[in-house]
Amino acid sequence: MLVAHEMKVVSPAPDAGGSHDRVGGLPTYRPPVFPVSEAFGGQHCFLLQLHGLDRVGLASFRCLQIYQSAYVDEGDDPLPVAILVPLDAPLNDAGEGRVCASLAPRSIGWDEREERAYPRSESGVTPALLELLKSKLGGLAPFMEPPVEGARFLGQIAEEPWGFNFGGLLLTLWLRPDGQVVCVCV
Numbered sequence: 001m002l003v004a005h006e007m008k009v010v011s012p013a014p015d016a017g018g019s020h021d022r023v024g025g026l027p028t029y030r031p032p033v034f035p036v037s038e039a040f041g042g043q044h045c046f047l048l049q050l051h052g053l054d055r056v057g058l059a060s061f062r063c064l065q066i067y068q069s070a071y072v073d074e075g076d077d078p079l080p081v082a083i084l085v086p087l088d089a090p091l092n093d094a095g096e097g098r099v100c101a102s103l104a105p106r107s108i109g110w111d112e113r114e115e116r117a118y119p120r121s122e123s124g125v126t127p128a129l130l131e132l133l134k135s136k137l138g139g140l141a142p143f144m145e146p147p148v149e150g151a152r153f154l155g156q157i158a159e160e161p162w163g164f165n166f167g168g169l170l171l172t173l174w175l176r177p178d179g180q181v182v183c184v185c186v
Helices: 014-018 127-132
Strands: 002-011 045-050 061-068 081-086 106-115 136-138 152-157 171-175 181-185
Touching: 081 181
Parallel strands: none
Antiparallel strands: 002 106, 002 136, 045 061, 061 081, 136 152, 152 171, 171 181
16 A cells, blocks of 8 residues: 555645645746757746655655646647756746746645555446546556666656646656656556
């Protein structure tokens, strides 16, 4: 049995930019590098940031930020990029980054729950499986083995209720043995 920290919308208010765990707006802390689209050359949009990484054994980082190409509708890869922001990262006082215009700023809250391996069924979809598909840090990886040998499941993010576009898929986050976070959509 594993503990999962389920993400929930706390506030769709425009002042959500002041919340540490949030969707939309600009990052609170400056990442080591702002990701750029290889195909289109422009800076990726800021999607969200998550603090309290001690929930998944990463207390040595300030937060996890997720970015995505601003050119997905023009055919760019919708796979987001995850960045672990170090504890000594400066505040983003200059307002650097690119806002994702399609995202309404929202604060993120957390509910803790225990997860068990779900029983398989003929139809493949059970209430227990649906619970595992919610946005969360920690818990069980519902669909796959690690994408890289030795990688550890950190969590997953669903498109809704946040308004993300992962091509209709679920974004999973994995920590590789070298300390990098890998994004995989399933």
